[in-house]
Amino acid sequence: MKKLLLIILLIPIFSVAQSKKKKLKAEQLANATLAANLKGHVQYLADDKLEGRRTGTQGEVLAMQYISKQYEQIGIEPKASNGYVQEFDIDEGKQASDRNTFMKVNDKKAELNNDFFPLAFSASKAVKGTPAVALNESGQPWFKDVKEILDENQNNPHFDIFDFIKKDADKIAEKGATALVLYNTSSLTDNILFNKNDKSTETKIPVLYITKEGFKKYFNDLSATLNIELSVGFVQRIRKARNVVGFINNNAENTVILGAHYDHLGYGEDKNALDTGHLIHNGADDNASGTAALIELARLLKKSSPKNNNYLIINFSGEELGLFGSKYWLEHPTTKISSNYMINMDMVGRYDTAHKLTIGGYGTSPVWGEVFQTTTDKNLIVKFDSSGAGPSDHEAFYRKDMPVLFFFTGSHSDYHKATDDWDKINYDGEREIVQYIYKLIAATDSKGKLSFTKTREQQMGRSSKFTVSLGVIPDYGYSGTGVRIDGVSQGKLAERIGLQAGDILLQMGEYKFVDVMSYMQTLSKFKKGDKTKLVIKRKDEEKEFNIEF
Numbered sequence: 001m002k003k004l005l006l007i008i009l010l011i012p013i014f015s016v017a018q019s020k021k022k023k024l025k026a027e028q029l030a031n032a033t034l035a036a037n038l039k040g041h042v043q044y045l046a047d048d049k050l051e052g053r054r055t056g057t058q059g060e061v062l063a064m065q066y067i068s069k070q071y072e073q074i075g076i077e078p079k080a081s082n083g084y085v086q087e088f089d090i091d092e093g094k095q096a097s098d099r100n101t102f103m104k105v106n107d108k109k110a111e112l113n114n115d116f117f118p119l120a121f122s123a124s125k126a127v128k129g130t131p132a133v134a135l136n137e138s139g140q141p142w143f144k145d146v147k148e149i150l151d152e153n154q155n156n157p158h159f160d161i162f163d164f165i166k167k168d169a170d171k172i173a174e175k176g177a178t179a180l181v182l183y184n185t186s187s188l189t190d191n192i193l194f195n196k197n198d199k200s201t202e203t204k205i206p207v208l209y210i211t212k213e214g215f216k217k218y219f220n221d222l223s224a225t226l227n228i229e230l231s232v233g234f235v236q237r238i239r240k241a242r243n244v245v246g247f248i249n250n251n252a253e254n255t256v257i258l259g260a261h262y263d264h265l266g267y268g269e270d271k272n273a274l275d276t277g278h279l280i281h282n283g284a285d286d287n288a289s290g291t292a293a294l295i296e297l298a299r300l301l302k303k304s305s306p307k308n309n310n311y312l313i314i315n316f317s318g319e320e321l322g323l324f325g326s327k328y329w330l331e332h333p334t335t336k337i338s339s340n341y342m343i344n345m346d347m348v349g350r351y352d353t354a355h356k357l358t359i360g361g362y363g364t365s366p367v368w369g370e371v372f373q374t375t376t377d378k379n380l381i382v383k384f385d386s387s388g389a390g391p392s393d394h395e396a397f398y399r400k401d402m403p404v405l406f407f408f409t410g411s412h413s414d415y416h417k418a419t420d421d422w423d424k425i426n427y428d429g430e431r432e433i434v435q436y437i438y439k440l441i442a443a444t445d446s447k448g449k450l451s452f453t454k455t456r457e458q459q460m461g462r463s464s465k466f467t468v469s470l471g472v473i474p475d476y477g478y479s480g481t482g483v484r485i486d487g488v489s490q491g492k493l494a495e496r497i498g499l500q501a502g503d504i505l506l507q508m509g510e511y512k513f514v515d516v517m518s519y520m521q522t523l524s525k526f527k528k529g530d531k532t533k534l535v536i537k538r539k540d541e542e543k544e545f546n547i548e549f
Helices: 002-045 058-074 147-153 161-173 212-218 284-303 324-331 366-374 394-398 427-443 493-497 516-523
Strands: 085-096 102-105 116-118 126-129 141-145 179-183 207-210 228-231 234-248 254-261 309-316 339-345 357-360 382-385 404-408 472-474 483-488 504-508 531-538 541-548
Touching (some): 002 058, 058 234, 058 284, 085 324, 147 161, 234 324, 254 284, 254 324, 284 427, 309 324, 339 427, 366 427, 404 427, 493 541
Parallel strands (some): 254 339, 339 404, 357 382
Antiparallel strands (some): 085 234, 102 228, 116 207, 483 504, 531 541
């Protein structure tokens, strides 16, 4: 009887132990499955056959199709203009055609952009001749040193070198010149740049500019007679890009936006790689890792989601070119929602004790502090950054006064290099991050619509080659001359002198700029402590500011 009683008493203990064991096994299986899924996604997205997922390429299309298929299998509702897909154009403006633009000097081919470039208003023609650089003869290309005109106008604030060149080209065309080839032996900055957004009337003859490097190579002897062959041709480059959008509808009042970009650098054609050579940049961490995390987070939410919010899932393209996809969705939303907050995952695959998890956007809502105090993960070392700004897609949502979080495991030596491959990802670490984000979403479920707070705006995570900054966010999609400001960083130089979103930056010191690239090149010429003049356009009025970096 005593033995029987003991057995009866032990049965509940045994059952509890068995239950715990089953639960542990189920948890281990779920963890292993999640990590394996993440690995499978990254391996596909970072495979050579996708050729680096450059925006507007077949590799991007393959990635888009893969992501869409995943959401279809999970049961995520499509929420774009064409199923899961929202197409949009990225207008890259006028470009010199590699095929139709060239210059040969004594049968030696000069390098486009490095040795020479056509001006954007140049006629599209082919020309041959045997000119003497020091003489201007009818029926030949004419050469002109801009030194004299720069000397004459260096104190003339209204002098426009492009206006001068256009008039001069048409004038010498009437005298028999077949082309105008410009160079500069002066130490003065000439501000002759290729303006991809130039829409002015073509000149009657081709107009080319020889760089100082090109001049040294081909035109050092001004008395020599040369065999010249040149041609100018342009293309208008427009890329077709694609966001992927899905929706989990809980019939709730508010919607949480979850995002990650899936585009990368291709072969480095956009000059944003940090290595050299025509190599495939697979972007396993940047951002196949974030894309994989978003797919698996969507799977978890579809299976069991906190019910007080709906969930809009967006995979962005064009991020590497300047947040094009996220900005486009905000300007052309594919569904009407009451947005609650946005979570962005970009480079979440390299977690280790050296590359801790950084969570940006902590300061964009007072609710985040409360949520993070009650939501922890003992396996993750977490650093917080209060800023809502940053070099990824959450920036666009923060600019719309939306609370954001940015999950990021840090930069590394493979960033924007061809060595960023799938076998370097910590899949268990990424699995922990996905589960942590799910916990955070659950913890905010009872908080209603989160209130928004503006923050300081320190860019985090990505290194900069510049020692100075104005503290502005450029509008990369602007198709006019200059750099339009998308936002002004709190506490930085731009805010202190009164710059505003919508202002157009035109000139810094002696350097004018026509686009973001020439603006960046100008910034690299200054250092901390330098004083200079900044010229901007606000609506129809030009303004000048004296600034000190």
